[in-house]
Amino acid sequence: MAGKLAAEFGVSEDTIRRDLRELAAEGRLQRVHGGALPASPAIAPFGVRHDLESAAKEKIARRAASMIAPGQTVIVVGGTTSVALVKALPPNLRATIVTHSPSVAAALADHATIEVILIGGLLFKHSVVAVGAAAMEGISRIHADLYFMGVTGVHVTARLSTGDFEEAAIKRALAARSAETVVLASSSKLNAASPFVIGDITLAQTIVVEAQCAAELTRPIEEAGVSVLRA
Template sequence: MLTSKRKAFLMDALRRDGQLVAKTLCAELAVSEDTIRRDLREMARDGLLVRVHGGALPLSPALGDFAARSLIAPSDKVAIGRAAARLVQPGQVVFIDGGTTSAQVVRHLPADLKATIVTHSPSIAVELVAHPNIEVIMLGGRLFRHSVVGVGAATIEAIGKVRADLYLMGVSSVHPKAGLSTGDFEEACVKRALCHAAAETIVLASPEKLATASPYQIVELGEIGGIVALASTAAALTAPYKKMGITVYPA
């Protein structure tokens, strides 16, 4: 089989099964494991999938920059943001991530809410200017323009000084086995620090992020308490998380 046809077969199998297992593919295609590994390495380099031990997983479509992500399923983000905003209680200290879905969270917070929002996103802080009863604490650091958030040692040090009640986390990917992941190493480090500094972490997950992976793991699923997902999300996509004891909040 020609390399191009073999890679097309692999992409079809990935879309159908949600994962690729190298040993199974070797037998199915009658080629060596080295050949499959080379194919997967080249496909990962071309941005078609994410390699994991023993095979590959679908690559998240939510790895574009801030402007590109704002065009992906905007109505889904509104619904998820509205549902997540209802989880913020008066008097809480809440970490709110950067990103297009997080922007919808703050837009749906009640006008009279009294709470403290801590964020490393200047765009989230600006959204909160119109909320006179919300104290806004901005975390410093180097601006990561791709996601319009602060990253680096200064950001992580500042996070370590806060003990939040809740962290509303935006991610690129959520997967039952690969956990939570994103496309930048430093951003993953910041999200991990936010998760560890909060009493509870709830993930904002539109359908295109479920059952996908990105290059850099944030935390495993055992470290989160809930996921906000569309009520219309296929049961097969949310069932693995419910089985793990993770609350799935419908949006």
């Protein structure tokens, strides 16, 4: 990549690499092997993320909620889309929701027919979720039908990624405990990358995006063998 840009702009490769380093330090891109990708805006703190792409998140959340069948055991990770998902569940749905997010659990406190299992551990304040050894122990006791995973980056070669090392490990462990993994991803997360890899894009069977998401963003995902649902 550096060589092509250097030739295009008539500067040295060292200049290109220096510029890439500076842009990465400013959080404007994520350097990956062989080049760079847009940095995901979803690595902002929980309170800030609440207002990012709120309309798209609501649509994605409602589509995801419709995938849950009565009697299922479903893992829902933390995040603003996940909170919207559980709020969209039908009031008469009988199911079990497993989460390591106090915010998700609290959103279900008044749902009469949902059993809530809250996994505890060390609170990762950036995302308001439990991480660490205690969380891993709780996760190891679960067999779930469905897992709704939040990520900050979706890319065929840079893979599914997020902004924290511990959180990536938790998301990976949860995927291993579920029969099906569904990624919830607004368009800003597609073709973007974050520092810590959760797993290959095929760790997910399905990715839910908003209806208006550009086809050029979703086509590589489908070509990799992952289903794309539009909300």
